[in-house]
Amino acid sequence: MPIFISTRESDDQLRKKVMEISGQNFQQCYQCGTCSGSCPMADHITVFPRRIMALLQLGNRKALEEANTPWVCASCHTCMVRCPRGIDITKVMEALRLIKLRQNIDHIEPKKLKPEQVADMPQIAMVSGFRKMTS
Amino acid sequence: MSTTTDDKETQSAAIEARLIPIYIMGKKYEVPETLTIMKAMEYAGYKYIRGCGCRGGVCGACSTVYRKPNDYKIYTGLACQTVVEPDMYLTQLPFYPAMRATYNFHDLEGKPEEIFELYQELFRCVACNACSKVCPMDVEVMDYIAALKRGDIRAAAKISFDCIQCGLCASRCMGELPQYHIAQLARRLNGAYLTPRAEHLKTMVANIQAGRYNDALNNLKASNEDTLKKLYTGREMEPATAGEDWTPKDATYL
Amino acid sequence: MKIAYYPGCTLKTKAKNLETSALACLDALGVEYEELPRWNCCGAVFSLADDDLIHMVAPVRDLIRVQERGEDTVLTLCSMCYNTLARANDLMKNDAEKRKTINDFMDEEPDYEGNVKVVHFLDFIRDSYGFDKLKPKITKPLTGMKVAPYYGCTLLRPKEVALDRPDNPQVFHQFIAALGAEVIDFPSATKCCGAYQVLGAPDAALQVSYEIISDAVKHGAEALALTCPLCDYNMGKRQDQMFEKYEGAKDMPVYYFTQLLALALGIPADASHLELNRESARELLKTKSMI
Numbered sequence: 001m002p003i004f005i006s007t008r009e010s011d012d013q014l015r016k017k018v019m020e021i022s023g024q025n026f027q028q029c030y031q032c033g034t035c036s037g038s039c040p041m042a043d044h045i046t047v048f049p050r051r052i053m054a055l056l057q058l059g060n061r062k063a064l065e066e067a068n069t070p071w072v073c074a075s076c077h078t079c080m081v082r083c084p085r086g087i088d089i090t091k092v093m094e095a096l097r098l099i100k101l102r103q104n105i106d107h108i109e110p111k112k113l114k115p116e117q118v119a120d121m122p123q124i125a126m127v128s129g130f131r132k133m134t135s
Numbered sequence: 136m137s138t139t140t141d142d143k144e145t146q147s148a149a150i151e152a153r154l155i156p157i158y159i160m161g162k163k164y165e166v167p168e169t170l171t172i173m174k175a176m177e178y179a180g181y182k183y184i185r186g187c188g189c190r191g192g193v194c195g196a197c198s199t200v201y202r203k204p205n206d207y208k209i210y211t212g213l214a215c216q217t218v219v220e221p222d223m224y225l226t227q228l229p230f231y232p233a234m235r236a237t238y239n240f241h242d243l244e245g246k247p248e249e250i251f252e253l254y255q256e257l258f259r260c261v262a263c264n265a266c267s268k269v270c271p272m273d274v275e276v277m278d279y280i281a282a283l284k285r286g287d288i289r290a291a292a293k294i295s296f297d298c299i300q301c302g303l304c305a306s307r308c309m310g311e312l313p314q315y316h317i318a319q320l321a322r323r324l325n326g327a328y329l330t331p332r333a334e335h336l337k338t339m340v341a342n343i344q345a346g347r348y349n350d351a352l353n354n355l356k357a358s359n360e361d362t363l364k365k366l367y368t369g370r371e372m373e374p375a376t377a378g379e380d381w382t383p384k385d386a387t388y389l
Numbered sequence: 390m391k392i393a394y395y396p397g398c399t400l401k402t403k404a405k406n407l408e409t410s411a412l413a414c415l416d417a418l419g420v421e422y423e424e425l426p427r428w429n430c431c432g433a434v435f436s437l438a439d440d441d442l443i444h445m446v447a448p449v450r451d452l453i454r455v456q457e458r459g460e461d462t463v464l465t466l467c468s469m470c471y472n473t474l475a476r477a478n479d480l481m482k483n484d485a486e487k488r489k490t491i492n493d494f495m496d497e498e499p500d501y502e503g504n505v506k507v508v509h510f511l512d513f514i515r516d517s518y519g520f521d522k523l524k525p526k527i528t529k530p531l532t533g534m535k536v537a538p539y540y541g542c543t544l545l546r547p548k549e550v551a552l553d554r555p556d557n558p559q560v561f562h563q564f565i566a567a568l569g570a571e572v573i574d575f576p577s578a579t580k581c582c583g584a585y586q587v588l589g590a591p592d593a594a595l596q597v598s599y600e601i602i603s604d605a606v607k608h609g610a611e612a613l614a615l616t617c618p619l620c621d622y623n624m625g626k627r628q629d630q631m632f633e634k635y636e637g638a639k640d641m642p643v644y645y646f647t648q649l650l651a652l653a654l655g656i657p658a659d660a661s662h663l664e665l666n667r668e669s670a671r672e673l674l675k676t677k678s679m680i
Contacts, residue, residue: 023439040581044593072590075434076581077546081555088547094437108589110255118255119248120626121587122618123284123398124469126251126258128433129588131444134259247402262429262447264497281429286402309443 003055003063010059014099018056021095028085029053035079035089045069049079049089056092070096071107075132097132107133155221172199172214172225186229192216195299198271201225211271211303231302233313236320245328247286254317257283259310266304266314272297276304276314283321291318292325348388391421392508393460395451397470398430404467404618404645406662411466411510411647413660418518418526422464425454433469434585435476445491448477453498455505462506464513466647468617471509472543475550478507509544510647511616512552515560520567528655530569534677536649537573537610538565539601541620542581555579564646565614568653577604582623598623599631602641612642612673614649621645625667642670652679 019025029050036048047055047067055063070093079089100107110130118126152167159176166175173187188196197214202224214227236253243249251257257280266276274297282290295318304314342348355363371383382389400408415422428451436444451474455463465471481488482503492500508516514523538561545555553560558579565572580601583594602624605613615621625643632638648661658680663671674680 021438021440040583040597041586041590041593043596044590072586072593074542074581074584074586074594075437076542076584078542078555078579078581081546081548088437091437091439098438098441110259113255113588115252118252120622122403122622123251123258123286123430124433124467124619125585125587125622126255127284127398127430128469128585128619130255130259131432131434131436132585133589260430261432261444262450263443264446264450264495268497277429278427284430285396285398285400 003058003060005058005060009062011061012059014061014064015056015059017099018092018095021098022088022091024088024092024095026053026056026087026092028087029057030085032084034082034084038078038082040076040078041072041074045072049093052096053087053089053092064096069093071133073097094132101133101135104135106135110134155219157219157222158224160226161224166219168219168221170219172201172212172217172219172223173197175219176214176227186227187215190215193299195301196229197227198229198301198303199225199227200269200303209269211269213271213301228301228303228306231306233302233305233316235313235316238320240323240327243324243328245288245324247283247288249324250283250288250317250320253320254312256310256312257317260284260312261309263309265307265309269303269307271301271303272299274298276318279318279321280312280314283317288321288325289329291321292329295319295322351388391423391460392513393455393458393463394422394424395428395431395455395463395465395470395474396424397465397467399618400466403665404621406665407466407618407621407645407647410645410651410656410661413656414647414650414654417651417654417656418523420518423458423460425451425458425463428454431470431473431477433473435473442487442491442494445477445480445487446495448474449481449491449501450495450498452478452481452503452505452507453495453501456499456501461504462508464508464510466510466616468509468541468543469619471507472550475507476547478503478505479549509552509616511544511560511564514564515552520563523567527567527569527653529653529679531649531653531677531679532569534570534673534679535573535609535611536565536568536570536614536644537575537605537608537612538562538578538614538646539605539620539624540579541615541617542579542584544616545579561614561616561646565649568649570649570653573605573608573610575605575608575610577601582620584619584623587619587623587627594623595627595630595634598627599635599638602628602631603638606639606641610641612644612670614644614646616646628667640667640669642673643667644670 031050031054033050036050039049045068047069052067052069073093075090077090083089152169154165155168156163157166157175159179164179166178170178186197188194192213192215199212199214199217201210204222238253260280262277264277270276275294279291279294282294298315298318300315302315308314371385373381396408429447431451432444432447465474481501540558540561545551545553545558548555562572562574581597582601583597586594613624621643628640644666651661
């Protein structure tokens with residue numbers, strides 16, 4: 001999937017914001033791909049974690065917004081315990097989610113959940129799901 | 136219209152009372168320091184057509200939010216119950232939108248899942264405590280929401296007992312919950328389905344329906360005033376100091 | 390030894406079987422515990438934003454409750470609660486600036502400096518009680534039962550709160566071995582079940598859960614042992630959806646680790662509320678003459 005790289009396309013605001021919220025320096029990522037290899041949700045994400053880090057380094061807002069990765073991420077932390085650079089990739093994913101959520105844009109709608117499902121699931125499913133995917 | 140001595144005294148007290156400045160929606164007024172916020176607003180010329188109800192502290196219509204100088208805190212109270220303070224900076228919040236779920240109460244059974252289904256936003260609570268801090272009735276709102284999250288409807292009903300549905304909790308809620316609506320559902324479920332039934336009431340109703348008291352009632356209805364007076368004054372009464380095991384001499388209707 | 394006990398929301402309803410079995414075990418082991426008289430939901434997940442403090446308030450409040458009871462240790466059963474409380478605790482211990490801001494914000498609560506220790510039942514058994522002390526109390530060993538211990542994420546990651554090495558943990562394996570069962574080691578024991586994606590990407594969560602169970606089956610497991618109610622939903626209740634979607638999906642008996650401990654300690658089965666488990670779980674125990 002080709003992407004266009006230029007200084008005009010690089011969104012420095014986005015990069016700063018992600019660094020600020022996550023507290024992580026994704027510039028350190030040297031693209032080893034261990035995170036992608038560890039991700040349990042690999043079959044269901046459109047952009048692997050390694051590529052997300054590359055896109056962040058390039059400040060490619062468009063490609064990042066189109067990726068479903070932060071929204072399928074289960075915060076399992078496998079990537080970050082294995083990252084040879086010690087980058088907390090889970091926090092980077094959280095920052096990407098929060099940038100959208102803090103604009104009051106929800107990813108799931110609590111009221112749209114099926115009542116039978118809400119009655120069936122343990123409370124921690126709703127508590128954690130709403131925390132990660134609603135504002 | 137005659138005025139009694141009491142009125143005159145009250146009037147003098149009001150006139151003699153020291154005037155203090157308060158700020159109603161940002162505008163300064165000098166009002167007698169003995170008045171409640173509600174009375175002070177009327178003194179200042181405001182006429183209530185909303186935000187005023189029982190004037191007795193139980194209807195929840197007059198919730199008021201105020202601040203004090205050199206103090207960051209948010210204070211709340213009912214306008215009809217709270218006495219004014221110098222430099223009080225207030226506004227009323229007579230209504231705050233909070234959506235109530237629609238349900239057919241008779242389809243419910245008192246299970247926690249029923250509340251989860253109707254109010255999914257319950258799980259958005261982050262225990263910030265803004266609700267409990269703002270409650271003018273000192274209801275521990277955060278605690279009853281916590282109880283409901285873990286399925287304890289009875290505890291939630293007990294904790295929310297004093298709620299007057301003023302809406303201040305909903306106005307401050309970070310998770311955007313309609314706390315007081317959820318609590319009302321909990322209290323309704325608790326009362327209808329979870330509180331133990333009074334067995335002796337059931338027995339009494341059955342006895343009545345079986346006609347046990349029909350003859351006695353009919354006799355009373357057929358009696359004249361003198362007979363009724365005799366029966367009434369001559370009735371056996373349980374002594375005030377009687378113990379648990381007292382029984383009347385005439386045990387016909389026990 | 391006396392400890393404070395923090396249940397978490399789910400343990401009173403959906404995961405009642407986890408609580409009742411665990412508390413019965415604590416009684417049998419002679420451990421004195423007290424459920425905190427007042428507690429709130431911890432939030433289930435630890436907030437990963439550097440500038441977010443409000444989501445720390447809920448777990449810190451619970452730690453203050455422990456402090457108020459004069460206790461210095463709090464026991465959790467739910468792995469998600471363990472992770473959230475432990476990480477919030479570390480934040481209050483290590484970050485002076487955030488500690489001050491959070492304490493100032495909660496002006497209606499006493500200050501909290503991080504004096505409480507958060508433990509999960511598993512590391513409580515390993516570190517405080519001791520496997521050596523536990524083994525003699527096992528009167529009904531689960532001999533011949535092939536149990537795969539499934540750790541999930543929250544007990545092992547991140548390293549700061551891990552009960553053991555995330556890549557090759559042993560504590561749950563040791564626990565199952567102590568119960569006399571045959572321990573089935575399988576690679577997916579530390580793989581994520583999908584967790585809260587049951588709400589957002591349910592197909593993805595179903596697939597990863599299915600793969601974990603399949604991996605356990607492949608390595609000879611006849612039962613799966615869990616510690617987390619959300620894992621129990623994804624890999625227990627949702628198995629019915631797996632049968633519909635995946636050909637060859639077999640019914641796997643799933644238990645909470647404390648239910649297995651309760652049975653092994655000889656505690657009567659009703660303390661484990663097995664009616665909340667899958668039917669296959671009850672059937673397996675019957676064929677093994679354990680109930």
